[in-house]
Amino acid sequence: MASVTVPVEHGSGEPGLGDLSTIDHGHETNTGISNTKLAMWLFLGSECLLFGGLITTYLIYKTPLPGQLGPQDGLFDIPFTSVSSFVLLMSSLTMVLSHSALEKGDYYRCRVWLGATALLGSLFISGQIYEFTAFVREGLGFTSSRFSSAFYVLTGFHGVHVTVGIIMLISTLLLSVRGKLPKEKAETLEIVGLYWHFVDVVWVIIFVVIYLIPEGVPA
Amino acid sequence: MAVDDTAPLALSAGELPRTDALGVFTRPRPKAGWRGWVTTVDHKKVGIMYGAAALVFFLVGGFEALLIRAQLWAPRQTLLSADQYNQVYTMHGTTMVFLVVMPIGAAFANYLMPLQIGARDVAFPRINAFSFWAFLFGGLFLNTSWIFGGGADGGWFMYAPNSGVIYSASHGIDFWNLGLIITGIASLTGAVNLITTVINMRAPGMTLMKMPIFTWMTLVTQFLLLFAIPVITAAQFLLMFDRLFDANFFNVQQGANPLLWQHLFWVFGHPEVYLMILPAFGIVSDLLPVYSRKPIFGYTFIVFSGIAIGFMGWGVWAHHMFVSGIGPISVTVFSLTTMFIAVPTGVKILNWTATMVGGKLKFDTPMLFSIGLITMFTIGGLSGVSHSVAPSDTQQTDTYYIVAHFHYVLFGGAFLGFMGGFYFWWPKAFGYMLNEKVGKLNFWLMLIGFNLTFGPMHILGLQGMSRRIYTYDEGFGFTFWNKLATIGAFTLATSVAIFLFNIFYSYKKAKSANLACPDDPWDARTLEWISPNPTPEWNFDPIPVVTRVDDFWYRKYEETSDHRLVRIAATDEVIQRSDGKNVHLPSPSYWPIVTAFGLPIIAYGLIFTLWLCLIGGIITVAGIYGWALEPPDDPDAGHAHDDDHHLDPSDDHSAAELTEGDSAGIDADVVAKEMESVG
Numbered sequence: 001m002a003s004v005t006v007p008v009e010h011g012s013g014e015p016g017l018g019d020l021s022t023i024d025h026g027h028e029t030n031t032g033i034s035n036t037k038l039a040m041w042l043f044l045g046s047e048c049l050l051f052g053g054l055i056t057t058y059l060i061y062k063t064p065l066p067g068q069l070g071p072q073d074g075l076f077d078i079p080f081t082s083v084s085s086f087v088l089l090m091s092s093l094t095m096v097l098s099h100s101a102l103e104k105g106d107y108y109r110c111r112v113w114l115g116a117t118a119l120l121g122s123l124f125i126s127g128q129i130y131e132f133t134a135f136v137r138e139g140l141g142f143t144s145s146r147f148s149s150a151f152y153v154l155t156g157f158h159g160v161h162v163t164v165g166i167i168m169l170i171s172t173l174l175l176s177v178r179g180k181l182p183k184e185k186a187e188t189l190e191i192v193g194l195y196w197h198f199v200d201v202v203w204v205i206i207f208v209v210i211y212l213i214p215e216g217v218p219a
Numbered sequence: 220m221a222v223d224d225t226a227p228l229a230l231s232a233g234e235l236p237r238t239d240a241l242g243v244f245t246r247p248r249p250k251a252g253w254r255g256w257v258t259t260v261d262h263k264k265v266g267i268m269y270g271a272a273a274l275v276f277f278l279v280g281g282f283e284a285l286l287i288r289a290q291l292w293a294p295r296q297t298l299l300s301a302d303q304y305n306q307v308y309t310m311h312g313t314t315m316v317f318l319v320v321m322p323i324g325a326a327f328a329n330y331l332m333p334l335q336i337g338a339r340d341v342a343f344p345r346i347n348a349f350s351f352w353a354f355l356f357g358g359l360f361l362n363t364s365w366i367f368g369g370g371a372d373g374g375w376f377m378y379a380p381n382s383g384v385i386y387s388a389s390h391g392i393d394f395w396n397l398g399l400i401i402t403g404i405a406s407l408t409g410a411v412n413l414i415t416t417v418i419n420m421r422a423p424g425m426t427l428m429k430m431p432i433f434t435w436m437t438l439v440t441q442f443l444l445l446f447a448i449p450v451i452t453a454a455q456f457l458l459m460f461d462r463l464f465d466a467n468f469f470n471v472q473q474g475a476n477p478l479l480w481q482h483l484f485w486v487f488g489h490p491e492v493y494l495m496i497l498p499a500f501g502i503v504s505d506l507l508p509v510y511s512r513k514p515i516f517g518y519t520f521i522v523f524s525g526i527a528i529g530f531m532g533w534g535v536w537a538h539h540m541f542v543s544g545i546g547p548i549s550v551t552v553f554s555l556t557t558m559f560i561a562v563p564t565g566v567k568i569l570n571w572t573a574t575m576v577g578g579k580l581k582f583d584t585p586m587l588f589s590i591g592l593i594t595m596f597t598i599g600g601l602s603g604v605s606h607s608v609a610p611s612d613t614q615q616t617d618t619y620y621i622v623a624h625f626h627y628v629l630f631g632g633a634f635l636g637f638m639g640g641f642y643f644w645w646p647k648a649f650g651y652m653l654n655e656k657v658g659k660l661n662f663w664l665m666l667i668g669f670n671l672t673f674g675p676m677h678i679l680g681l682q683g684m685s686r687r688i689y690t691y692d693e694g695f696g697f698t699f700w701n702k703l704a705t706i707g708a709f710t711l712a713t714s715v716a717i718f719l720f721n722i723f724y725s726y727k728k729a730k731s732a733n734l735a736c737p738d739d740p741w742d743a744r745t746l747e748w749i750s751p752n753p754t755p756e757w758n759f760d761p762i763p764v765v766t767r768v769d770d771f772w773y774r775k776y777e778e779t780s781d782h783r784l785v786r787i788a789a790t791d792e793v794i795q796r797s798d799g800k801n802v803h804l805p806s807p808s809y810w811p812i813v814t815a816f817g818l819p820i821i822a823y824g825l826i827f828t829l830w831l832c833l834i835g836g837i838i839t840v841a842g843i844y845g846w847a848l849e850p851p852d853d854p855d856a857g858h859a860h861d862d863d864h865h866l867d868p869s870d871d872h873s874a875a876e877l878t879e880g881d882s883a884g885i886d887a888d889v890v891a892k893e894m895e896s897v898g
Contacts (some may be wrong), residue, residue: 016509024393029419035342040417042411046445053453053483057468065474142466149466153457 007120024212034054040191044198051157051202058154062210069140071147076211077131084127085207088162091120092200095193105183111176114189117196118169121162123171151210158206161199168192246806246849258807260344263754265351266330267648270641272355273322279362280314281712283307288672288708291701293335294693304689305372306391310362312375313395316495316859317402318358320629323637324498325354325406328413330648334747335431337422337765338759344805345506345846346408352815353405360819361398364391367826371395374687376488376539377458379469379480386443390826393462397457398823403448404818410444413437422746424765427503430517430520431745431768435522436501439529443494446533447487447650454483463825481543485536493532495688496596496628499524499636500567503589506639507571508769509741510586511578512784518768519572524563524570531560541609542616550609557607567592584658588639591666595631599624602677617687620680627675637717638665643741650736650753651729657721664714675700695871739790744772757799808849814842 029035064070098113132152140148172192175181181188247258256264286307290299299307329351333341341347364370371391373382382392417438430438458480460466467473469480508515515521537545537553571593580586602624606612615621628745638661645653679700684691691697729736736752747754747762749771767773774793776784820835 030421031419033419035419037341037416039411039415042414042445043407046407046411046449047447048449050449050453053450053486057453057457057479060476060479061468061474085867142464146467146470146475149460149468152467153460153466157456 002123034187037187037191037194040194046196047161047202051205054154054157055205058150058209061146061150062213064145068147069144069147071136071210075135075138075140077134078211080127081131081194081207081211084124084131085203087120087127088124088200088203091117091124092197094120095196099189099193102181102186102189104184107176107181110181110189111173114169114173114176118173120165121166121169121196124167125159125162154206155210158199158203161202165192165196165199168195189194245539246808255807257812258809260340260805260807260811261756262329262333262341262344262347263648263756263758265347266326266328268351269322269329269354270326272351272358273319273326274323276314276318276358276362277715280311280319281715283311283314285673285708285712287311288705290689293692293702293706294691294698299689301689302369302372304619305687306370309372309374309377309391309395310365310370310685313361313371313399314358315629316375316722317399318354318361318489320495320633320637321406322354323403324440324495324633325350327433327498327637327640327644328409328440331341331644331747332413332434332437333416333420334647334750334754334758335434335745336417336420336425337746337759337763338416338420339762339802340805342420343412345808345811346412348808349811349815350405350409350412353499353813353818354402354409356815356819357398357401357403357405360401360822361394364394364398367394376484377480378473378477378484379458379461380475380477382458382462382480384528391570393459393826394822396459396462397825398819400452400455400459401822403452405815406444407448407452410441410448413441414445417441422759422762422769423763425746428519429765429768429770430527431501431747432504432518432521433498433501433745434526436497436504439525440494440497443490443497443529445531446489447494450483451491454480454487457483459825461886478540478545479538482536485539486533488539489536490529490532492527492625492628495612496633499592499633499640500525502636502640502643503571503592504567505745506585506589506643507574509643509743510581510583510589511575512581512742513574513578514744514769515570516573516576521570524566527563528560531556531563535560535814538607538612541612549853554609555608558604561604561607568597568600571597583642584653584655584662585639585643585741587659587662588635588642591635591662592632592639595635595669597626599627599629599631602627615680616753617685618680619676619684619686622686623673623676623680626669626676626709630669630673630821640664641718644747646736646740646752647747647754649726650738651725651734652726652736653721654728657717657724660715661721663715664710664717668707668710670714672704672711673707675703675707679704683847737790737796742775744769746771749774749793755797755799757797757802757804759795760799760802761795807827810842810845810846810849812839814839814846815843861879 029038031038060141062071069075072097094116098110098117099110101107132155135148140151142152153205165218169192172181173187223730228251239371247254256268259265266453274451286299287304290296290304329341333339369391369396370387371377372387372389373392373395377392379396380386404678417430417434421427427435457466458469461468462469462701467475469475469477471477504515504521534556536547538557541550541553571589602620606615606621606624623690642653643657645651652697682696682700684695684697691701704735728734738751746763746765750759771793775788775790777787817835817839820838821832822835824833824835826833
């Protein structure tokens, strides 16, 4: 794609002074951080508290009542989930590669890596769906116990976040294919990436809390 | 009306041809009438709509309050059944907290904050409009519970497991849950937007420590919202899963912990208290210096005590739970933190008093309301400190003493502050002054009615009268004080009616006499008054350059070496007069309201039939995509340099920018080229 790559400098040397426009020019804000990026950071800060509430809830309820199906019955297939966690973490790598390609103006690689990110994310979600169905077959329904409710809600919320991320990735990919994601707009991709890395980091915490913390510790 | 709809927008002349391949959606043009309001992204119109909607909900919540007071007029009244009483007080509390005090704070923040920092709009104008519509639809959705089987009946904090299906079989609590999740989305998007605006969009020279205090308190408030809202949202999702999908988060039979809800709720709930009061603190901090003709005493102290309240507000939540059996260590810790948080609040009260000391006080209506806030909030604050003493709190829990306390801080504090703000900024927003005589009557009646209503509740509480009980027996000594409180409540209602009357009366009078609104009626200090009244659509032209706190004041006055004020400029010389022709403003948009409209439909679907969720979901997703694919003639639509699209060389308005940024012409060429190539 032939894109014009003329560097653009804005305004006079003193940012903001005498500026007639309130428009976010990306680098004319008071902080130098663009509005959109700052907003994404703030939103992610807020999301920490949402997941904080859900993770706390899970920690309180992680042992079911005696006699109910739970982690102590070897429910979790840790190797399987480790692989799907690895897949999700690798998607962060491809996300970075995609952004870096876009910054260099390599649109082809940008799209390839972007597609790979979406694909890896989808793979993770498929793994989660498989895991959920396996658990249900083993008798762990959403309403079975306090543990099952907490487990499905926490991992489900994360899954929804990943799904939203995949939709964002695919939308961005479509924009790129239609030539609407030029090098100068690399920040758009970076912001999608911020969200994507965030859901990955949250998964690392969830994976540790749910799968790796030794079972049998009383709540 | 506040906004001149015929004002030329740069776009009408200077827009580029639409090269957007996906640009099948055109953006609406600014219109007069209701369509102008529905599609507006102007922070001033959004602020006014927030205020108007909140006042309507205030009347609803006030009506519910009057029902409560009428029911308690005498022992063994039968106006309301016990069940109805539960619904009425729950909906009263919910409405007043989530649909009145919070949105009035949002109304002031939306209208004033961009003006006070010298911005033309918020960072994301369309998200701003979305926040309002989501709030409105969430509030309306919540109130439709009255026609779908009754309101929520678990108290505004909706303790589990009492809020489970077993104890509350109607859909009231589901409406409460989902309605507040929707208004929570509104608050969250609003918080992201307003924080970004304060941090990123200040006028040249407006450093953080030169911002008006209301803007500071808005910043703190929005941070509190940003972190508090997700916690209640998480809790409400859990409750929703319990009630609608049989999960076990609050199902005691499955070993659920009833304290989980209390902790989650109050981790949100206590910061919530501060985010309701801080905007009012900000308002009086801006009002008092005007009517004392002195700068605020200890600007830095006021700012930092506000920030301190914001931080410490996160460490006191369990003082709502002293009788929940959280253990002696927790009780001690939270007692201490609660005592500590009184310190920054006391600092503020000291600063306000010291601002007035030695000032040339002028007792206009806004000043009266400000003093009302200081005195009434001090009373409420003192009874609040008495709650931090755990043994005493154990006696007060669930009595009318608590009701008295939080009405003194929320009505006597927050609402009186808002009233002062209404009277003070009314000419700024609407271009006419509210009548002073009626205003003073309004104030005194409100003050008397308020104290008559909530003062006796201290006594009732200490006598042992329980909250949330629909009636009482004779012989406990409750009757007299209840009668007094009911008389007070109706006095309060009268004062609200007088306020509404004042709005229409003053408008009629101003219109019939063709009164021109004075541009600086109060001899004000903060930046918003630099634009004429009512605020023109473009706010500032040009953007003012700020040199110090109370910049507007020091454009009018100078301090001599012996600390006397000398007027150096007439009002007319400092007010900006401009036609705003060179200003580019964001275009209106249909999509915020469309996106928000899907949310209550999803919520109805969750309660009644899941098919509706699909319809609501399609509307919301379509709204989001329509939003994203809208032609990017809006600052929050684009990144990098393509948002310089307004620099069309053929348009004379770019000339102004060319003078200050000589690369602008090149920009325009670059943009035009880029549009060809990437389009």
